[in-house]
Every structure is written in C-alpha cells, then in structure tokens.
Amino acid sequence: MTSTTEPLRIGLVSLHTSPGDEPGSGEVGGMNVVVRHQAEALADRGHHVEIITRRSSPNQPDSVSLVPGVCLRFLSAGPAAPVPKGEHDAFIEPFRHELAALGPFDVLHAHHWFSGAAALPVARQRGIPHVQSFHSIAADSATPLSEGERPESAGRMAGEATLARDSDAVVVVSEAEADTVRERLGGDPARVWIVPPGVDGSVFRPAPAGARRAETPYVVAAARVQPLKGLDLAIAAIAGISPAARPTLVIAGDASSEAGDHLAELRRLAESLGVAERVTFIGPQTRADLALLFRGSSAVLVPSHSETYGLVALEGSASGVPVVAAAAGGLREAVLDGETGVVLESRAPEDWAAEIERILTEPTYAADLSAAGREHAERLSWERSAAGLERVYLRVLGRG
Template identity: 85%
Template sequence: MTTTTDPLRIGLVSLHTSPGDEPGSGEVGGMNVVVRHQAEALADRGHHVEIVTRRSSPTQPDSVSLVPGVCLRFLSAGPAEPVPKGEHDAFIEPFREGLTRLGPYDVLHSHHWFSGVAALPVARDRGIPHVQSFHSIAAAADTPLSEGERPESAGRPAGEQLLARESDAVVVVSSAEAETVRDRLGGDGARVWIVPPGVDGSVFRPAAASARRADVPYVVAAARVQPLKGLDLAIEAIAGIDREARPTLVIAGDASSEAGDYVAELRRLAAAHGIADRVTFVGPQSRADLAFLFRGAAAVLVPSHSETYGLVALEGSASGVPVVAAAAGGLREAVVDGETGVVLESRDPGVWAAEIAHILTDAEYAAGLAAAGREHAERLSWERSAAGLEQVYRRVLGRE
C-alpha cells in the first residue's frame, strides 16, 4: 500500500454499467473490472473515490461502500431496471442532472462515451478537469457489420470526437487505442496517456504442480457472447483439430442484450461441425470461478474482432496458461507474440486449429509460453495501474 500526503477526491463515472456487478453477465465486462480494481487501488493509495452509475433496480440504495475509501453511488436516470446498452444515450441528460448534485470532486474521470457526454459539462461548470476513458470506440463508418459491430446510435461518433478533443486528458489502455483516439477521433496526442490495466495475481494464478488435469483437455473462451467476440471462429478451430487430440471448448460468459439469437447460432454451428458434445456454455462466472477455470485449461482463446486491450488475455497469462489471440487492437500488446502466447493475423480456422494443436501436443512449448506469460502478468499490477492514473490526475490538476 502506498499512501499520499495530498489525497484527491476522484469521481469515476460509469453511466451504463455498474462496476459493483459481477463481470460476465449481460453488459458487465472488462470495463467493470478495470474501473473497480483501479478505484480500489486508488483508495489504497490514500485517495477518496466515488463511482457513479445509473440505478438499474428499485432496490439499489443511494450509495454503498465497496471497500474503505470507495463509495458506489446510484443515480436515477430512466427506468430502474436493466436496459440494453445501446439505449443509454436517452439517459444522458437526467444522469447529468443527478451528477450536478454530487461531490465535491477534484477531478471527474468518465468511462465510455455515455458517461463522458454527461460529465464533461459538469466538470466545465465546476472548473475541474475532465478525464476520459473510452474502453471501446465506434467502428469506422465503412466497417461491415459482419465484423461484429452493431449499428451505432447517431450521437456516438460525434460524442466520442467531442470528448477526445475537449477532455483535459484521455486515458487509453494500449498504443493501438491511442492511435485510434488520435487518428479517428482527432485527439491531441499530448493529452493521450497510456495506462495499461492490471491483474490480481493472487486470484489469477497457475495451478499447483500436483493439480490433476481434466481427463479430456479443454480450452476456454471467456467473453460476453456477442458477434464482436468472434466465438464462431473458436468453434470452427476446435472442429478443425483431429478427433483424437480435440479438446473441449468451454465458453464462459453471458449473452449480450443486443446479441439476438447469437447463442443459438453458435450451438447450430457446433452441431453442423459434429462437435456439439465438445462445446460447453457455462454462463457468467465469478472472478474466483473464472480463475479456477483458467488454471485447469490447456489454453485461453481470444478470437475477438476488436479489443482495446484484452484483459482476459492478461488474466489467462497470469493463470499460467498459453494464450492464442487474434491480432486485433490491443491484443498485440496484451500478448507478447511467441513468448507469452501466439497472436494470429489470420482468421482462418485451420491456422487457429494448428496452433491450438501445437500447444496441446508439445508440452515443452506450452510450458514455455505459460511461464513467460505468468512473468509478464506479474509486472502488471493494479497498484501500478493506479499509480499511472494518479500521475494523469496530478498533471491535469497542476499538482505534479
């Protein structure tokens, strides 16, 4: 624990999803993990942190303490019930109104564009800095929907450009995201800061040497079940491995509210390839259960079409498991190609099948990737991530 003699009052804004919810269900994904762990690490450094989110249940209180120094506040904006992610732009104005009554804060840090559009005017009215994190950025206008992106709301591209250009700082998780902020959104590179996420190495840790492996090896793909995550590629890759060496594919995660019948499509795809018995959907997992699942896996697969970073890849590495990832966005940085795992430029299922089979059949190769992955993950703690954020906050406050 690192304490500071100049504690900050930090408001973290997360309009559409609560960092207090369990990751893996509905729209609760990597952003929730990042916001909560960074908040707790900032509190460990002596700061006072409030996370502000939308009330999605009538039973939620006005506020709750997550850990000492971190308060989660719920604002009424729209119906007190879960709402599909894409509909939250309708709640920006009432959320902003509620936010004006909270604080005081030294800095407001918004997560996702909904939050930023709500919070930026509040920060300006109060004369305090506004920091923006996107976590995902709207696909370029010419990106086909088959690549996994749903049609965006009309306000998103303009909102993201506004935030990239007008915020006092933009915090990104990878060089790939920094490039997108600069080139697509027009953000000033001098105000873009790279602060990688961390991983809890005490939760995500390798299996004990004496641990018994599953009779049939398995690989894991952990993600919200939606086209963007490319889970169809994972199924086709498993189908391409010889029956004698074929592992079970375990898909961990809940269907996104906007995924339609994607789960049914994946089940039909598995059946069409004759591997329905080798594809298991286990639903959303707690952090501890996901870590346990990773520890016993032969590999973690991340076949996403797009990722700003790919936290699951880092968690897989921390678990001492080789990672096979698509060469998409920040995954090139989350996975050190050829050292902690493999980053594949191709989306040919045959290429993926060959790499997974290599890991399954070459114990020395797999062990080398696993050991290097754990070493890589140990260098990326949440405390280090929080220290990076603190540096950003102090820079925009002129308190360096």
C-alpha cells in the same frame, strides 16, 4: 501502497453499467473490471473514490461501500431496471442533473462516451478537470469495420470527438486505442495517456505444481456472447483439431442484450461441425470461478474481431496458461507473440486448430509459454495501473 501526494477526491463515472456487477453477465465486461480494480487500488493509495452509476433496480440503495475508501453510488436516471446499452443516450441529461448534486470532487473521470457526455459539462461548471476513457470507440460507415463491429449513431460519433477534443486528458489502455483516439477522433496526442490495466495475481494464479489436470483437456473462451467476440472461430478451430487431440471448448459468458439469437447460432454451428458434445456453454462466472477455470485449462482463446486491450488474455497469462489470440487491437500488446502465447493474423480455423493442437501435444512448448506469461502478468499489477492514473490526475490538476 500509500501515495506520497495529498489525497484526491475522485469521481469515476460509469453511467450504463455498474462496476459492482459480476463480469460476464449482460453488458458487464472488461470495463467494469478495470473501473472496479483501479478504484480499489486508488483507495489503497489513500485517495477517496466514488464510482457513480445508473440505478438499474429498485432494490439498489443510494450508495454502498465496496471497500474502505470506495463508495458505489446509484443515481436515478430512467427506469430502475436493466436497459439495453444502446438506449442509454436518453438517460444522459437526467443522469447529468443528478451528478451535478454530488461531490465535491477534485477530478471527474468518465468511462464510455455516455458517462463523458454527462460528466464533462458538470466538470466545466465546477472548474475541475475532466478525464475521459472510452473502452470502445464508434466507427462510421466510411471506416473499415471488423466483422461483428457495427457502425454507431452520428450522435455517438460527434460526442466522442467532442470528448476527445475537450477533455483535459484521455486515458487509453493500449497503443492501439491511442492510435484510434488520435486518428479516428482527432485527439491531441499531448493529452492522450496510456495506462494499461492490471491483473490480480493472487486470484488469477497458476495451478500448484503437480496438480492433476482434467481427464479430458479443455480450453476456455471467456467473453460476452456476441458476434464481435469471434466465438464462432473458436468452435470451428476445435472442430479442426484431430479427434485424438481434440479438447473440450468451454465458453464462459452471458449473451449481450444486442446479440439477438447469436447463442442459438453458435449451438447450431457446433452441431453442424459435429462437435456439439465438445462445446460447453456455462454462462457468466464469478471472478474466483473464472480463475479456477483458467488455471485448470490447457489454453485460453481470445478470437475477438476487436479489443482495446484484451483483459481476459492477461488473466489467462497470470493463470499460467498459454493464450491464443487474434491480432486485433490491443491483443497484440496483451499477448507477447511467441513468448506468452500466440497472436494470429489469420482467422482461418485450420490455422487456429494447428496452434491449439501444438500447445496440447508439445508439453515443453506449452510450459515455456505458461511460465513467460505468468512473468509478464506479474509486472502488470493494479497498483501500477492506479499509480499511472494518479500521475494523469496530478498533471491535469497542475500538481505534476
């Protein structure tokens, strides 16, 4: 849908990870999906978008066109090689220097604090608005942490507080993230905007009516393999389901660079619980393959300790599949408890096992959740998400 406003020149800054990479590998996750799809939807509305990221391979060109109106640009800052996420602080200054040579832009929108630390001074120097999205927010040692969430450096905490205070707008994906920006970072409520992500319902779609299911039912957990994602709970839940109803658990995702030997730990857990033959690790999947996996499943599990939104949950709903999610952050908003899925306050494996088993053994219940989930997802398109961003940009430009 073309916008009625004058086309904007938008710079989307994603320093530490490229939205052109396939989600599920290394550090590539929901943020990459959001940036890529919002960029394409903004271009569909007639805007000119550059996604700006760090060069992580000597084979990457200076720029590449993703779709008409969207250019992915690689800047040299640090080695042209993959680097663990936590080491990107060192690349902020050289990235900022390269960013300052690009443009012109009407607005710079930074994703994650690394990007904001590089982009905010450039925006100020040029006299253009700076918009910040965090996607994850640091917690200091005095803040109650979810299991698997580690405290961050004082530099990151100070940097995020500065960005929340000094940016012209902060865009968040959920009420839960908005609360964190206001309460943990001291962000001005008047400058915090909620723009939910979307889902491509033509890719993530239900299986055709009457389609044959897998001979052995399976459920899916799609996430980077790291403690924060709670995959140990998914394995323990499968072990708690009665053998006659027990599905296969398919875990789709790559090990995070900071996860250590967590993948080996999960394999040992499955072995110790006697379900190693019912837990399959298939690694990162393309978007098309993940969508196919979802729509053939009996349920999508999201047992994360913390999520700003939980895009996987929305993709599961769009696929016409019940979602079982932890009551963590934005998952309470991505999943409508008792309507599109189940949101569990408990992290007891037996409680998760009971809910999964009910979905597997009560077809009418599962079908009702599936139908409501698809209806919910159809209301959340990427076009709608891009229209929300456009409103933010026009407001900070004084045009809305």
